[in-house]
Amino acid sequence: MVSTFVVGGAGFIGSHLAELLLERGYHVTVFDNFSVGKEEFLEGAKASGRLTIVRGDALDLDALTKASQGHSVIFHLAANPEARWGLERTRLDLEQGTIATYNALEAARLNGIANFVFSSSGTVYGNTSKPCAETDLGSLPISLYGASKFAGEALVASYVECFKLRGTICRFGNVVGPRGTHGAILDFLKKLKAHPEYLDVLGNGTQSKPYLHVTDCVAGLVHALDHGPDALNVYNLGPSDFTSVKKIADMCVAASPYKNARIEFGESSQGWPGDVPTSRIIVDKLASAGFRVRYTSDLAVEMAVRSVASEVFG
């Protein structure tokens, strides 16, 4: 039986990935420090009887190496998921991003685990509104989060070359859906719950990005692992369209009990320092490998707003 090890598997994307891997009949070990992830996210996965949960920290190389022994693939999803947090804690992305990724790769090397899958992000393309394909790495990241993803990718490529691992890197758009732990939709709905009269939005609302439904995200990750032809395979993963922040704000107000809340936009076209206001990714490479997302960006957002609203408002 394929035995998979998911670092950060109790989080938003990780818990959906665990469910998909279990549906395929695999064994799944979730390794998570539960800093953001929740045991309740794994309730569905537990029913399979093929899930092992290890509470541990990816910064602890010994614990990671011990727990990952005997597995055939590591999915590395643990990270600081929120780019904004790096503005206040400047070591966060270095530790939770770069060093945790080094540790996960090192655990794979020490245990002879053949496959390593890394959750990267479109932030590696930097501050450009130009649609980017996988080779368009001309402008450097502009956030500490993006910097850690860039460094993580370089580490994966180096381990592939030096230690003969097989590496799969997926650069996601913004991922949305049930159990979301951060991001604009959750932020907006929580703000509305705290003060129902108004919704303040960071930036002027013109920011726009490709939003990827979490079920498409995990299906794409597994497809990329299964179909990548090379030792190192890098794919953009997302829909080919995009959604504006203004549209998300409108949808959140409409899905909340506070339909008359006024939306107050900021003045800047950027949400916060380090935010990439306009992001576009070209997803042709993964399409050529046989994978297409099921949901457009607008549809993914619409579905996510509905599910997260019911989580926030009951």
Ligand SMILES: NC(=O)c1ccc[n+]([C@@H]2O[C@H](COP(=O)([O-])OP(=O)(O)OC[C@H]3O[C@@H](n4cnc5c(N)ncnc54)[C@H](O)[C@@H]3O)[C@@H](O)[C@H]2O)c1
């Ligand atoms: N959600 C998005 O929009 C998005 C977009 C692009 C890339 N990504 C990447 O996908 C991955 C998963 O993101 P997510 O949205 O599910 O975030 P998440 O915070 O919900 O999940 C991350 C999980 O990792 C765990 N974790 C964090 N640090 C850890 C550590 N040191 N040791 C062990 N566990 C640790 C957390 O408890 C959490 O369960 C991240 O690497 C993120 O950067 C996410």
